[in-house]
Amino acid sequence: MSGQSSPTFGNLDWEVTPYTDLLEHVNSSTIIGAGAASVLVLGAFAGIALLTYMRWWKPLFRDWLTSADAKKIGIMYIALALVMMARGIIEGLVMRAHQATALGALDKAETGLVAPDHFAQLFSTHGTIMIFFVAMPLLIGLINFVLPQQLGARDMAFPVLNQVSLGLTAAGAGLVMVSLLIGDFGTGGWTMYPPYTGLDYSPGEGVDYWLWAILISGVGSTLTGMNFAVTIFKSRAPGMHLMRMPLFCWTSLCVAIMLIYAMPALTVSSAMLALDRYAGFHFFTNASGGNMMNYANIFWMFGHPEVYILILPAFGVFSEISSTYSGKRLYGYTSLVIASMSIAVVSFMVWLHHFFTMGQSAGVNIAFGIATMIIGIPTGVKIYDWMATMWRGRVRITAPVVYLVGFFLLFVIGGLSGIILANPSIDYQVHNTTFLVAHFHNVIIPGVLYGMLAGVHYWFPKAFGFRLDESWGRRTALLFVGGFIFTFMPLYVLGLMGLPRRSPTFQDPDFLPWMYIASFGAVLMLAALFCLLWTFWKSYRHRMSLSVPGGDPWNGSSLEWSTPAPVPEWTFASIPKVQARGDWGETKRAGDPWRAPDSYADIEMPANTAHGLIIAGMAFALGFAMVWHIWWLAALSFFAITAALIWRGMRVIEPRIIPARQVEEEDRRFREYVAGATPITRADEESERNRGVPDCSEFAG
Amino acid sequence: MTRPNTGELQPEEAPGAELKSYAVGLLVSFLLSAGAFAAAFSELPTNWKVIIICLAALLQIMAHLRNFLHLNFSGGQSREDLLLVMFSVCLLVIMAGGTWYIMSDLSGRMHQNGADHAMERPAASQGL
């Protein structure tokens, strides 16, 4: 970036790409930078070429991008998350490779694979991507797909708003992606603490990329939270009382509440930092009455609830699969509901544990330390409930169950290290070391990642009509478990030995063996990623033998298993009348579950619209323009967004009507198929005989 | 969604009662605002002023919720909304109160000596 700012292009010029750096100095760091940019460019070209060659543009636009169907939106969220996850995992590997080669000396600061500044960008993008553009889209996507089906609703309460939320998330992810090619990303970590990220110490576009990615996607997440909450409160099927909802719905409700009340804090802290940077305000500067401690305070007011936003859906998934795959009712439903809700509320009272060392008095630290430890109680309750659910069940060791067992073993260790960190005097010793890095990966990977992948595996047949290959699924899960252990257990040791987190170099040769082990683990994690992709590919190739048109491949008990697979756009031919908790299971127990509804009616579905796409495009343009100080474009896109909203308000929008005849026809066909198929027992679940029609007599749960 | 308005009302309903509720709200809000301003201009001790202003604000907010936003416990939607508001206020109290607790403790420890000391409790300490 050169000094002058032009009115048309702002701070943009030809020197912002990593290729310029490569031309200036050729070393491993610039090669990696340029390589990553090339992967982005080539990937984009390959994608465009593929879409053009296969003539997929039109179906992509018509069936996906303009669809307001929560199920499709959910799938798109998950696709986005998987793409971003590939980048995040590769960055993790590069960081590990760097640190494995980063043994330096006091007089030799720059060592290892990448330059210090490049390393800082790596952990900043990795953290930002993994939290905001992998974990969040994964869980929001899964909730979008599952929640309405489990509630007996056709769609979210606000389908088009849902589309807008997805668009805003994608726009934020796009900004982070573009920073690979155009300019640099910030170097302040995923938390971007000022004053380091203020204008004085971080001039340039890096922090702004983070700010706009966060602000834009943050609005999307807030709207999502609102959408989930209203859906749960207002769109349940008749008879679906709150206490009859599957546990995944409850944890979704907790997520909704936390999104609604925690995201504003992130918006505020980021907006304040943006004002400091763009308009010379003094919220967090060193001079003129700024107070950077207030940033840490507000940021973590969001940050802590955020980690429970991440983990609770996983708890929901584990509740579903522990019961389904052991063929038993969920043990301690009420206690699980109470535990989830108390986690959600208590998580708003503990945020100070992220900055025990900031200098407040011991009394304050103790208050928040105790509050933190209290969260361990409901979490412990849950673990026992799941174990009790599986106790004496006929557990099938499917891929989700492998994830579940890995979660049991590892998450408890992560949770315990969290309880250790909740003690302020211990935290003073290990704060900001890799002990902390080990702790949060230890809860995030076995918790969120395993939970979401288990969920994807579990509900995949509902979305696409065929099961995922179990053997490859199990291999993937085992690789993720093993990879995790090798990558992160050494970091506990390194942290106790005194390695600060985010270190581009270190001088103690004793660290090296542990570094090598961790790097090996990171390779395993990458292998797990490939294995995951291979699972999808392989299952796609064998989709005929894996197909489960009957729709109930695991003999489940919640409503979503009562419909065909893939689930039709309107989900339910007629909205079910719920009689009990685990209604579908009870219906199966009573016998003859697949009875056709008495009559069919026209179904109103939200019409397709490009509204979300337009807003997403404009939001991306707005963010990009603000990052590069292209003021005219920023103003233009801001007004375009406003105009789009007002214009949509003016129009009368008619829903799309699906005629009763069509619904009836498809539903008849489904019911005939089920009637003709041979039911299979659970023992046969993995075989080709599984056509999604379970043997009801076996339904003990 | 776009059906015409059929305009069905309960026959016994009339705008009178609602108008009255708005009028009461207006009157109460007006008096409370005036009271708060009068307190600020008055010669009362600072602590008293602050208490009066806070009390007036609290009452006025309640009046707005009741008379303008029609939140009450009578059941149905307005009850749900009221519960929502109360839940939000609980979380808000945790977040804003926590901020106040943390930040005032920090600033007390940052600037413990000399002239800075008075700033810990900006308004309250002066009037004593």
Add this chain to the structure above:
Amino acid sequence: MSSNNGLYPGLNLGSVHDEAHQQAEATVFGFWVFLMSDLIIFGILFASYASYLNPIGMAGAPGPQALFNLKSVAIQTAFLLFGGVAYAGVSLSMKYDHGAKKLIGWLLICALLGGGFLFFEISDFIDQAAKGGKPQASGWLSSYWLLVGLHGFHVFSGIVWILAMVGQILTRGVDDVVKVRLSMLGVFWHFLDLIWVGIFSFVFLVPLA
């Protein structure tokens, strides 16, 4: 009271339209949820304002004593209060079908009163900036401008929304969708009033007490 009790004021979609009612209820409830999120934003800004309200935060720049003009604040308060109550006209004429003309009239009155508020607020801001009270002068001023400015921006958006609703009434008439939106607008408009109560009490009056 009648069985309409508990419905949103001004919503009169007719009892035959059960589903329309449900949809309307969900929509307005969703808007309430959104406002609660907004409330948290304001709450954090209030708390931040309090944390900058001290000699360190003011950093030698002009403080409340030098900058605040309570008379103008009182005028703004009156504008907003009457602007809020004027929305009663909108709600009631919508509920009792007084016709589009009356509806638009009341909406414009609200917008006008909001505009009056903005006029005084902006002239205050200009005044304060001239006296050295720019947001760039100190942490306290930054937080003051952000909090009060954000509220002002909300009022401005409210006015834009009112005008958009007038446009909708003119183009599509007072259909159910418009009614639902008008009741959301009402909640929004009253909510701004409510935030202002907090602002004039805690931002303006308490520091001067």
